[in-house]
Each structure stands twice: as C-alpha cells, then as structure tokens.
Amino acid sequence: MNISHEWLKAFVPHALDAAAVRELLTAHVATVEGFEAVGAELESFVVARVVESEKIPDTRLSFNKVDDGSGELIEVVCGAPNVTVGAKYPFARSGTTMPGGLLIEKRKIRGFVSNGMLCSPSELGLGDDHDGILELTTDAATGTRLLDVLDLSDARLVVDVLPNRPDLLSHQGFAYELTALTGVAKQMPPELADLPATPKPAEGESEAAGRGVSVRLESTADCPHYCAIVIRGVTVGPSPDWLKRRIESVGARSINNVVDATNYILHGFGQPVHAFDLAKIGGSSIVVRRARSGETLTTLDGTARVLSNDVLVIADAERPTALAGIMGGQASEVTEGTTDILLEVATFSPKQVRAGRRHLGIATDASYRFERGINDKSVPRVAPIAAGLIAMVAGGTIEEAVNVGVEPPAHDPISLRPERVSRLLGDEVSADETARLLTSIGFAVHKSGDAFQVTAPSWRHDVTLDVDLIEEVARLRGYDRLPDVITGSRPSSVPDHPMHVVGRRVRDALVAHGLFEVRPLPFTASTDAAAALVRVRNPLGDDEPFLRDSILTTLAGRAEYNLSRMQGDVRMFEIGTAFVAEANGALSEEIRVGALVMGARRPRHFTEPDPPAFDAWDAKELAELVVRTAWPGARAELSAELSAEARAGETGALWSLSVEGTVRGHVREITLDAPVWAAPAFGVELTLGKMPAAAVAARGAHDYSRASDAAPRPQPVRYARLAVTPAAVFDLALIVPDAVSAAQVEQTIRGSAGELLEAVLLFDEFRGDGIPAGTRSLAWRLTFRHPDRTLRDKEIDGRRSQLLKTLDKEIGVRARTA
Amino acid sequence: MTDANLTLHDFTALLASFEAEAAPAMTGAASADALDAVRATYLGRAHGWLKDLSAKLGQLEKADRGAAGKAFNEVRLRVEAALEARRTELSPRREAGTLADPSMPARRSWVGAVHPVSQVLDEMIEIFRELGFTIALGPEVETPWYNFGALNFPPDHPAMDLHDTLYISDDAVLRTHTSPVQVRTLQAWAPPIRVLIPGNVHRRDPFDASHAPTFAQVEGLVVDEGITFADLKATLTHFAKRFFGATKTRFRPSYFPFTEPSAEMDVLCGVCDGSGCGVCKQSGWIEILGSGLVHPSVLESAGVDSEKYTGWAFGMGPGRTAMARHGIPDIRILYDSDVRFLSQFAR
Structure with missing residues (x-):
C-alpha cells in the first residue's frame, strides 16, 4: 500500500515529518518497507535561463545558449515554439536520464551541437502538456534544483499491509491509527470541503427505483449494499492539478477527472467505486446477480471473458456490464463523450469476489480490498463524498440516488478481563490504559462486572477474540516497552528426535x-x-x-x-x-x-x-x-x-x-x-x-x-589391558574357491584359531598364474599374543597346521603352495 | 642333539661369512622387490640363513653359548641395519627429494564441510540448547489440517495466498512451514514444552535468485503455565545478541494466523549501524524472524487447555542468514552443490 505523506496530513494535520511517521507506523501499526521522495526521478534537473536564442533556418528548431549555473554557457538545440530569451526553464544536463528513460547526451542536430535539453511538463512527467517547454516563474538562481522550485515535496510510504488489516488499505485507515498515536484529531481533507450535495436516496432492501434508474439485488448475501448515484451533464477531461498530484503521489496514473475521482475515493477511503456511462446501461437498470454459465463480458482491459455461476456481475436489463468488485466492462466505460454517469458505491461478499477473481484469474485494486473485507458501513458515508467529488471536478448535477441493501450485522462484543492483558504480556497494564488504548482506535469499551465488553468498529473484521484485543493494546503501547527479562523455565518434556x-x-x-x-x-x-x-x-x-x-x-x-x-x-x-x-x-x-x-x-x-x-x-x-x-x-x-x-x-x-x-x-x-x-x-x-x-x-x-x-547410543568402551609380551605373526596364503566369501574364511579362522588370536588382516588377493580356475588366492596375516609370556615357535606352528586342517575340512580352503 | 660338536671358533667364522655375504647383498639390492628377496634369503624367519645359524647355537658348549649369542646378536643387528638403510634409500619418499626444503607442500587429506545453511542452523540450535530447548522433527508431506487448519488459517482466506502451496493430493500437501510440528508436538507431549523445529519446507515459488521452492526453516515453541510475551521478547533478544552480536533489536506488529499477538523482530543493521545502507535497504534494520504468542485456537486444536497454558513461537530462515553472512548473492548457489562453493566452508 502506497501512502502519500501529504495526503495523510490532509486527514490528520500533524506536524511530524515523513521519517517520523515512518517510525511510528512501523513500531505500532504496519511495517513501512519503502520510503520514496515523490519526484525522485527529477532529482538531477536544474533551473536554467536562456541567454541567447536564434532560429535554425528552414526548421522549427532554435539554437540557444543557456546558463545552467555552471559558469559556462551551454549550447542547446530546442524544438519548442516558446523559447524566450531571459526566461527560466527546467533543464536536463547532458548525462541526465529522463523520467521516460531517455538518456540526454551531447548530439549534433542540423550541424548544431546540443548539449542538454529544455523540458516540457510532459517530458518531466508533470502532465500531458507537451506544446512547449515549462516556463518557471521563480527567483531562484540558475543551477538550483528543480525540485526546490516546483511544489513537489511529498514522500511516499510503501507499507506492507498484511491480510488481517484491510482497513489499512487507505489513507483514512492510517489516519485512524495516526490520530490514536499522535492525539491529533482526524478531519475531512480540506480539498473535500464544499462538495455538492447528493439528494436523499430512494431506498429498499433488495430493490428500489428512482426517477431514472432502478437497482435490484439478487442476493444480499452476495451484495449486502448497493448505492447508485446519477450525475448528469459532466465534462470528461483532465483532472485539476491537486487531484492529479494526489493520484500520482501514490504511484497511480492520472487518466481523467472522473476516473481520478473514483481512484481518490479508493485510495483515500478504501472504498472501491465505479463510474458507468449511464447511456450505455440498458434500461437504466442495475441488477446485481450471478453470471449465467456461458455469458461473456469484455472488461476494461479489452479481454473478452467467459463467465460462470461463480462470478458475481453487475448487469443491466439484458447483459452483464461489469464484474462486481473486480473490473468494469468496456462497453459501459466512461469516455470523453460521456455526459451522464451512474456511480456505483457498494459492498460485495469477500468470498464471492475471491471466487470470481480466482475463476477469471485477474486481480485489481478493487478486488484486493473486497476480498479482504471493506468497512461494512462505508457505503452510505462515502457515496455522497464520491458523487460530490465527481461533480466538483467534472461538473454536472447530482440528480438522484438509489440505495439498496440491508443493515450490516453488528460485531459481537468480546469479553476481556483486564488482568489477562497483564498476564499474557508479562507487564503491568492497568484496566484504564487498556480501555483508553482500545477506545483510541474506535473500539467501544463497556465495563461489565470484572470484565470489559468490547465491540470492534465496523472496519475491523479481524478482531474477534480477547487475544486480538490484547494485541491491539500491546502494539499501541509499543512492544519495545515490554520488560527484557528472561524468566526461569522448566525443562522441556520432549526428548530430542x-x-x-x-x-x-x-x-x-x-x-x-x-x-x-x-x-x-x-x-x-x-x-x-x-x-x-x-x-x-x-x-x-x-x-x-x-x-x-x-x-x-x-x-x-x-x-x-x-x-x-x-x-x-x-x-x-x-x-x-x-x-x-x-x-x-x-x-x-x-x-x-x-x-x-x-x-x-x-x-x-x-x-x-x-x-x-x-x-x-x-x-x-x-x-x-x-x-x-x-x-x-x-x-x-x-x-x-x-x-x-x-x-x-x-x-x-x-x-x-x-x-x-x-x-x-x-x-x-x-x-x-x-x-x-x-x-x-x-x-x-x-x-x-x-x-x-x-x-x-x-x-x-x-x-x-x-x-x-530412541537414537542408538554407543556402549561404553571396556578397557583392554595393553600387552607387554611380543606378538607372533604369520601369514596364511590360501586358495579359496569362488563360492566361498572372504568373510566365511575369516569367520572360520576366528572360530578355530583359539583365544590367543589378536588380529586378522586380509592383505592380498590374486587370481591368475598358478591359481586354479574357479578359485582365487587370498592372504591373511594373523597376529597371536599370549598375555603373560612369549609364544614359542612350536606353538605357532601347531596352530597353523590346525587352522589349515579346519579350513580344508569346513570350507574346502587349502594353503597355497609355492 | 645337544652334544657339543661345534666350536665357538667355527661358529664365529660362520657368522663372519654370513655377514660378509649378507651385508653387500642388502646394500646392492636394486629395488624394493629385490631387497625383499635378499631379506628372505638371509633373514627369513622360516628358511633364512640367520635362522639356521640360530639353530647352531644349541650345538655349542654351554660355556661358549653366552659369548656366541652376543656375537650372533651383534651381527644380526648390523645386517638388519643394512637392510633398513637400503630400504630407506629405495623408498619413493627418498627418491622424490630431500627433506632439506620444508617449504614443499605437506601431504594432505581431503577436507569435508558442513553446508553453510547447516552451519547457521547448528549455531542457532546451540544457543537455544543453552536455554533448555530440545529438537523436534516432523514429516514434510502433511495433511492440510496440520499445515493450515490446526494453525488457525481461515478456510479460503487471502492469508493462504502468503503460502503458495504444492499439493500432492486433496489430502496431502508439502508443508509450507515447520509450524505443523508445533501441533504434532503439542499432541504428543505434555507441557512444559521447549522445542526447536528445524526442517525443510516447500512453496510454489519459482527457482530464481531470491526464491527457492524448498528451503530450511527453524521454528521454536514454548508452552507452559505463565508464559508471556515478555518472555518471548527477552529470549529472542538474547538470541539476537548472541547470534548476530546485535546491539539493538526491535519488535514490530505483524500477522500470522497461528500467533496473537504477532510480532516481527529486527536487529540493527551491523553494516551501517542503523543509518541506512544497501544491505538493510536503507531501513537501518534487518528483519530476522516472525514470532508471537501461540494462538489459543492452535492450543485447543492440539488438545491443550488454553486457559491454563500459554506459549510463544517463532520462525526464521537460516538460508537468508547464511546468504547475508557469507555474501552469497544468489540463493541457487546454496542448492547447486558445486564442490568449489562447498569447499569454501571447510572448517
């Protein structure tokens, strides 16, 4: 979520700078991940004055000498018709990258050297005006940063809003939090003062009709609330500068006054709204219903989509005109020729929007908010603001409103024992402090016996349990205020896996x-x-x-x-x-x-x-x-x-x-x-x-x-007495049939050599010359040792012949001769 | 045959002729194999000349045997010394060069290495072991209930979008986090529980410079009576100081379905000391872990009384830590298993 520092200040006129707001929001509300100065791409542009200018014959071009404050005059070729000697303009020195990505380099045009560029508003990304370069009315010296001259000072806070807090997907949402954190009261942004009023609407629970339009809801579960407002006689055109700046300050693109106004409402109040060209709505009637299987709709992005019963649509008398809560239709899009508008301000079921969004594989700013759940009570409050804003910036008259829907169910009160706050947080938090903090962000707190009965505001769907309330208290107090003491613990009952x-x-x-x-x-x-x-x-x-x-x-x-x-x-x-x-x-x-x-x-x-x-x-x-x-x-x-x-x-x-x-x-x-x-x-x-x-x-x-x-553990080693007597060693070269394994031979040796055998080592294998086919020669070195005395040669020889006998008898293995 | 039919003089002459023949034979052996043959002839245990001579000792007058034995041993030692001297001369070590240049490289064995991610895991585990944690593990293929349901993920909710899941079937997923082991542990063992849960987890993420479909996670779980958020904060701060040498930590509000309250912990960026640099993306802080008090519904899912017991949990990724610690620019390097990379981590 992109938050404009200036826009937020319009809601809460605090005196903090953007960096301080960033700290405050990160510590108590949601993490501010990015921090961009708006207009950062204009960082290297400077103010320059045209000192000399002459026409290049047979062209629209002029050859100019420009003072950019560097002390030298720069030669610049310019195609704009309004170059005036003595006037100041935004100047891109050679080496500057334009907002569109173009790199300004020294060039030769018609034989004239050009070493920079004088810029038009559109080239600076400051609007659509490309008829001439932007003349600056400023006393600033040449070479001054353009950003210091233009009133562009704003900061964009890029906030990581997690799925549990859809209420933070608007400036208004952060305004509530900032008010609680700073104590500065929230207000309606000054730019929305004196909006044209909206007449009292025609009302109904599932349908209603005004003089010109009618609204019918097939299911108030899918669409709990729908407000349609008719504005006639609008002039679609560019937005006023202040609105353009708001829209661009959150990284969106200004399109026209009507669309910009709807985007203002989206980013300002978190309520997606949609403007239809009323002339394109068949029968001037709005029906909110599930699409019929096989129905099609071409959406604003030009894609023809095949719908299903999972998709909730806004239809006119005959066919779908928009995907409810996701995207409008191309046929009813507001264009330059539009004069009459039907403005939709509604809530749609999060589940239904999610189902439709998944079925169609598209996600929009609107679907993102509906899916997570918008403020249940925002429609009646925001609808007149949205209509008034359109009428203010695009002209026209707000003719009528039709308001259909049911009262949203109130949130159930949550019982909270104040001592549980201290018990879970591990710090003393008084009941008064708990009540004060919860109240500061719109919760209704009533004392009832030992416990509080707390009701969440309509924009907070995520708070349903006492621990949710405790989290609100913990974050508003600040996690950093909790003590930093490790307490004693009982040993884990779980053994290592x-x-x-x-x-x-x-x-x-x-x-x-x-x-x-x-x-x-x-x-x-x-x-x-x-x-x-x-x-x-x-x-x-x-x-x-x-x-x-x-x-x-x-x-x-x-x-x-x-x-x-x-x-x-x-x-x-x-x-x-x-x-x-x-x-x-x-x-x-x-x-x-x-x-x-x-x-x-x-x-x-x-x-x-x-x-x-x-x-x-x-x-x-x-x-x-x-x-x-x-x-x-x-x-x-x-x-x-x-x-x-x-x-x-x-x-x-x-x-x-x-x-x-x-x-x-x-x-x-x-x-x-x-x-x-x-x-x-x-x-x-x-x-x-x-x-x-x-x-x-x-x-x-x-x-x-x-x-x-459990994991196998080694047996403890038993100490074996170290020998002090000499060992007797002899080698046995054996002819071993292939059917007999080395392990068998070794087993036999170990089995019959007696207890004085200390070690057996297989040290050679040989096949070939002198070894009968189907056999191999294997040689072992045997080490014998008596613990108390030196073994006599005779004893060893005896063992040797005994061993050979056994090997022959048991596994048919004989000594290798020669 | 113990009769004295051999004089000491004769025996000494025999010894002398033996030495006169054996010693030059040893010295003159042209190869190690030839030397072995010479050895067998003269010193062989079974049939060697020296063996015959030793047998003749018994034929001497008893009074002469002492002097003869002494002479015999002296000759034997001299011949054996000649053998050893020649053996050393013939050995390949000797041929390859002299030992006068100790700057020649030492003979070395291959050296192995623990994977850098495992090294980080080991160190993390070590610190928590000191705090009384034991190790629990669980399967990588889980039921959706263990992976989501028991962990308080609302069904069909955008929170699920944070975990792009690889499915085996409707009833089996590759676990997207180690948290299912929290539930398994709580089901199997009674509090007090203090466990660390390392393991691989899987997400349907593209394999690119900063994502991998499988990665290591380590999770901690503490459940007992009277466990508080302050315990969580103090313990994890202690860990951060020990592991990262962090001078400062901070806790930020966050959201995980299975903890409430939830918080993420950052440590002050050690590169810029908080003033903002490329490593910390100008924020001054490095994000380390997610944490929170165990959500009561998780305790209840596992059959633990959430009125009596409270707990906290945290999770972090040793892979990212290893990348940051060693300056590894691309996560895929951790998986490639290039021996030139792995050998850099030998200790």
Whole structure:
C-alpha cells in the first residue's frame, strides 16, 4: 500500500515529518518497507535561463545558449515554439536520464551541437502538456534544483499491509491509527470541503427505483449494499492539478477527472467505486446477480471473458456490464463523450469476489480490498463524498440516488478481563490504559462486572477474540516497552528426535571423512516410466514434477552438474527425505543418508602426482562408517544378492547393505552422463529411519517416546589391558574357491584359531598364474599374543597346521603352495 | 642333539661369512622387490640363513653359548641395519627429494564441510540448547489440517495466498512451514514444552535468485503455565545478541494466523549501524524472524487447555542468514552443490 505523506496530513494535520511517521507506523501499526521522495526521478534537473536564442533556418528548431549555473554557457538545440530569451526553464544536463528513460547526451542536430535539453511538463512527467517547454516563474538562481522550485515535496510510504488489516488499505485507515498515536484529531481533507450535495436516496432492501434508474439485488448475501448515484451533464477531461498530484503521489496514473475521482475515493477511503456511462446501461437498470454459465463480458482491459455461476456481475436489463468488485466492462466505460454517469458505491461478499477473481484469474485494486473485507458501513458515508467529488471536478448535477441493501450485522462484543492483558504480556497494564488504548482506535469499551465488553468498529473484521484485543493494546503501547527479562523455565518434556541425533552424528562423521554436505532440491524428473514416484499435483514446471525416492538420484544430478563445470573430484552427501510410494498407495517418508564419491582418493601431492581414483571399496568404507556411526556396535553386512529396492531404477547396483540382518540400503556404481575424463562414481544410500506421518494418536504415544526408538547410543568402551609380551605373526596364503566369501574364511579362522588370536588382516588377493580356475588366492596375516609370556615357535606352528586342517575340512580352503 | 660338536671358533667364522655375504647383498639390492628377496634369503624367519645359524647355537658348549649369542646378536643387528638403510634409500619418499626444503607442500587429506545453511542452523540450535530447548522433527508431506487448519488459517482466506502451496493430493500437501510440528508436538507431549523445529519446507515459488521452492526453516515453541510475551521478547533478544552480536533489536506488529499477538523482530543493521545502507535497504534494520504468542485456537486444536497454558513461537530462515553472512548473492548457489562453493566452508 502506497501512502502519500501529504495526503495523510490532509486527514490528520500533524506536524511530524515523513521519517517520523515512518517510525511510528512501523513500531505500532504496519511495517513501512519503502520510503520514496515523490519526484525522485527529477532529482538531477536544474533551473536554467536562456541567454541567447536564434532560429535554425528552414526548421522549427532554435539554437540557444543557456546558463545552467555552471559558469559556462551551454549550447542547446530546442524544438519548442516558446523559447524566450531571459526566461527560466527546467533543464536536463547532458548525462541526465529522463523520467521516460531517455538518456540526454551531447548530439549534433542540423550541424548544431546540443548539449542538454529544455523540458516540457510532459517530458518531466508533470502532465500531458507537451506544446512547449515549462516556463518557471521563480527567483531562484540558475543551477538550483528543480525540485526546490516546483511544489513537489511529498514522500511516499510503501507499507506492507498484511491480510488481517484491510482497513489499512487507505489513507483514512492510517489516519485512524495516526490520530490514536499522535492525539491529533482526524478531519475531512480540506480539498473535500464544499462538495455538492447528493439528494436523499430512494431506498429498499433488495430493490428500489428512482426517477431514472432502478437497482435490484439478487442476493444480499452476495451484495449486502448497493448505492447508485446519477450525475448528469459532466465534462470528461483532465483532472485539476491537486487531484492529479494526489493520484500520482501514490504511484497511480492520472487518466481523467472522473476516473481520478473514483481512484481518490479508493485510495483515500478504501472504498472501491465505479463510474458507468449511464447511456450505455440498458434500461437504466442495475441488477446485481450471478453470471449465467456461458455469458461473456469484455472488461476494461479489452479481454473478452467467459463467465460462470461463480462470478458475481453487475448487469443491466439484458447483459452483464461489469464484474462486481473486480473490473468494469468496456462497453459501459466512461469516455470523453460521456455526459451522464451512474456511480456505483457498494459492498460485495469477500468470498464471492475471491471466487470470481480466482475463476477469471485477474486481480485489481478493487478486488484486493473486497476480498479482504471493506468497512461494512462505508457505503452510505462515502457515496455522497464520491458523487460530490465527481461533480466538483467534472461538473454536472447530482440528480438522484438509489440505495439498496440491508443493515450490516453488528460485531459481537468480546469479553476481556483486564488482568489477562497483564498476564499474557508479562507487564503491568492497568484496566484504564487498556480501555483508553482500545477506545483510541474506535473500539467501544463497556465495563461489565470484572470484565470489559468490547465491540470492534465496523472496519475491523479481524478482531474477534480477547487475544486480538490484547494485541491491539500491546502494539499501541509499543512492544519495545515490554520488560527484557528472561524468566526461569522448566525443562522441556520432549526428548530430542532420534533422527536429529543420528543425522547429526552421521553428518559429522562424513564431513570428518572429507565429504561435503549438500542441501539440494528434492524434486526429480522421472527417469524410468515404471518408477512409482510421488507426483506433485501443481508443480511450477513440468521438468521435475516428482518427489525423489532416492537421495542418490539427487546426488547423481549434482555430480553431473559438477562435471559440467569441469569438477571431477566430487565427494558429497546428503541426509534428507526420500518420498517412497508404498504398494498400498500410502506415502512413507524415509530419512536417508546418501553419499557419492568420484575422482581422486587423495589430494594430488608431489610424492603422488596421480593418486588412485575412488572405487567400490571406498563406497563400502562409507557404508561401514555410516552404519557404525548410526548404530554403534552394529555390524554392516554387504551382499551381492540385491534387494528389490537396489535393483529398481538405475543400473549399477553392486551390493545390498544390511545392518544386523535388516536390509537398509545399498552400494552402487553410479551411471552418469559424464565426459571421457571423468572417473567412475560410487555411492551408498542407507535408510536411517522413518518419519511417522500419521496423525499423532495420544499424548505419550509418539513413536519415539518408546525407548527402543530412541537414537542408538554407543556402549561404553571396556578397557583392554595393553600387552607387554611380543606378538607372533604369520601369514596364511590360501586358495579359496569362488563360492566361498572372504568373510566365511575369516569367520572360520576366528572360530578355530583359539583365544590367543589378536588380529586378522586380509592383505592380498590374486587370481591368475598358478591359481586354479574357479578359485582365487587370498592372504591373511594373523597376529597371536599370549598375555603373560612369549609364544614359542612350536606353538605357532601347531596352530597353523590346525587352522589349515579346519579350513580344508569346513570350507574346502587349502594353503597355497609355492 | 645337544652334544657339543661345534666350536665357538667355527661358529664365529660362520657368522663372519654370513655377514660378509649378507651385508653387500642388502646394500646392492636394486629395488624394493629385490631387497625383499635378499631379506628372505638371509633373514627369513622360516628358511633364512640367520635362522639356521640360530639353530647352531644349541650345538655349542654351554660355556661358549653366552659369548656366541652376543656375537650372533651383534651381527644380526648390523645386517638388519643394512637392510633398513637400503630400504630407506629405495623408498619413493627418498627418491622424490630431500627433506632439506620444508617449504614443499605437506601431504594432505581431503577436507569435508558442513553446508553453510547447516552451519547457521547448528549455531542457532546451540544457543537455544543453552536455554533448555530440545529438537523436534516432523514429516514434510502433511495433511492440510496440520499445515493450515490446526494453525488457525481461515478456510479460503487471502492469508493462504502468503503460502503458495504444492499439493500432492486433496489430502496431502508439502508443508509450507515447520509450524505443523508445533501441533504434532503439542499432541504428543505434555507441557512444559521447549522445542526447536528445524526442517525443510516447500512453496510454489519459482527457482530464481531470491526464491527457492524448498528451503530450511527453524521454528521454536514454548508452552507452559505463565508464559508471556515478555518472555518471548527477552529470549529472542538474547538470541539476537548472541547470534548476530546485535546491539539493538526491535519488535514490530505483524500477522500470522497461528500467533496473537504477532510480532516481527529486527536487529540493527551491523553494516551501517542503523543509518541506512544497501544491505538493510536503507531501513537501518534487518528483519530476522516472525514470532508471537501461540494462538489459543492452535492450543485447543492440539488438545491443550488454553486457559491454563500459554506459549510463544517463532520462525526464521537460516538460508537468508547464511546468504547475508557469507555474501552469497544468489540463493541457487546454496542448492547447486558445486564442490568449489562447498569447499569454501571447510572448517
């Protein structure tokens, strides 16, 4: 909402400057976001005097020498007929940008240099007069700022009016607040003194007829109040300067006297009004009704619109002539030839205007206000002002008025216990102060027993509860007056959400491991027609209308983004939501971690200029890292047998990943749209937990209130005595059939090597020469240690042969010979 | 075979010939692999020459064994030293250069980073933790009731226009704010409640320099007996001082359907100290968060007695804070996941 400082002063003749008003409104009413000096685009224009002038032969042009106060005479070519030596004019120096956007530059015209421009009113945006340059009647010296000479001093306050305060969508609305804040009484703006009077209207509840026009309301629910006023004999033409200035001061464009007058009422009083050309209203009758399906109307903006029963229209005897509360029709528009006007001042149902506005997809200043709710009682008060203003600026006679409608329902009184004000605000507010503040903005306060009965004024639809009243008291007193003391508090009954605790641990572990956390968008395109992704019904674009069901899908896209920017070393992870469509159609949200690595395993260094690239074993490390961080003490197991989830979608899945026997994720090589120089990408994705989506049943029944669902915590470490005896180490090179996994061999070793076995390390894998087909050679280094003495060679040799026997017997694994 | 059939003299000669052969073999090994083979021959645990020699110690007169053992160990140590010396010479580190120039770069590991938005979230959470807040989370796909109805949004009202909503179906929306978790928390737990609710929220906003369809929000909720607006103001002012180092805050009237009274908090612009600059759009203040006393109808929706309990709530966007703090000009940079951007935030 644009508020003109000067216009507001016409309502409340206060003595504050615009900056002070800005502070006051922001602190107590609504935030003033912008602050513009009106005429700011004229900042660099100066007053200049023509010193010499000569005609350029065979043209309308003159060549002039101009004193702009700079000490040098400037050469200027001018096309205006009224250049007079000795007179002063607005001057744009070379380098000035005109309000229309034109940049004034040094030019050559007909062989004459022109180094600036003398300006007409229209070129300055000060009206339509472009017949000649603007002669200034001023004593000001040349070089003076034009703004100091013209009476343009005003400031525009751009206020952020939120949906609960439609009463602030006018100068009058802010006038109420300013009166309460400054104590300066509100008045009718002086420019509206001595308006021509409006005759007593013909009245009716749902219809009425005057001498010339009739009004009928199909439903007083859709249109509670309609006032039609006939003004005959108007002359449509330019507005007087004061009205133009008001209209332009709020950033609107002056159109003609009649339209400007209606806009004055809109911005001044918050009441949208509309002027019809009475001659174009068939049968001189107004019917407010729902449109019939299929009816059409061409609106003021030239668009032919097909209407429906959702749309409320103003119709004449035959057809719709305007969209009620939204926009007028082109056919009944006031034009230069208009002499008789039917002025509409009405209230329409907010719901109905919203429905029509949405159906047609247009929004206007009028619909914006009706939708949010205008003052229920404004019609009878504003109608004569609007009619009088038109008659004042456009001439003509106010002939008659027809006033149809029902009395708006009064607001229900609200019961307010004064001590509750103090109790909620945490500061002592006396009952008297509460009553005084509420009264100052138009609320009626009656004492009834211990409580107040408070009735909101007709323009305040947003106040219905005692807390609403308390807010009024709080803001008028000023939030800054509340004490700034933190009081003691009881500890929260809510435990930390396990997904937060686990997610944070996993995140920190992956960052410590050298990966970057990312927070990309969770939307995705469908890459596979079969994928059952959750679709957004109204996506902004059609390129990514689905919610992802995999974090790695997102990370793959981000890896490709990096490759496209020549970044081949990518290590990233995200802990986020995967949206999984369940078989039964329900949607489940899984909190997952996805990690992707690609490129060099270590930074390049002069000792290792070409470090190896990440491979699947790095992905396995990440998988194990995440598992032991999320579930301390749990074992991660990888299996080449893929889960359905791992198989679905993209190719490249390598292993499924289970934690304590439950499949929770997978490891895959990620297929990317990659340039030739890119290294392969590997990823792991793992579900940390589910986010319960169903309504919470009862207090205490929350999913994570049960101990088993709390974040897993590490068992405390048990100290192990540090060995002082030497270890005995030997290597076992084994021939392992392909059907036997390394884990099986290791399990067998651990199972039969006895308690003195301290460590087992798989340090080599070899296939090829000398190794039978269908087998591979794996080598382990085994460390034995006795806690109290040195192990003898014999003991070690015994264990070695015992181990080999067991391996052969249990899993068919033998020692590699030679 | 413990009979003494080997003299100390013989044994010493054996030791000498061993050393005479082994040491040059070590020094002369041409590569690490060759060195390993030499090692196996002479020092190998299973079949090496030295092993054979150690076995011969037992064949000496008992009286000679002490001196022989001592000689044996001296030889062993010398040969092993030759081995280690050669190993060091052959190691790639040694080949690449000398250690005389310590200005050569250190070997480094990859360094990861927490996303800048998460860093901001962490710091915010840290401050509220000190004030006794715990962390609550909730789903991103919500029912319209949790997202709007329970939060006192009037049906079909312009207030809804502030939240351009992405719908999954008539019964499911992507939450437009973290506030539904207020209701879920109030349903699940009895006061006293002091929770912080971080999470992603979604709006039907175009993805441009200053908007993203998904962004992080963090919300706070306090509900107990005797909670007042002054508590809200004091706590959030404390936060602003701690987090922003703000010298001054102000509260302005605002509107949210789920709080009443509602207020927005600004901090004095740290760049211009309130005199107005480009960062604060000439206002002198930076908008930080929206807040207010929990609307009684929200408490009642969640089954909390609004006569007995009162509360306050606030919400803010760590993304904007991260952008302001780091001078990030375009919000999309936060989502692009360019590693050159992310690596700037390593700590």
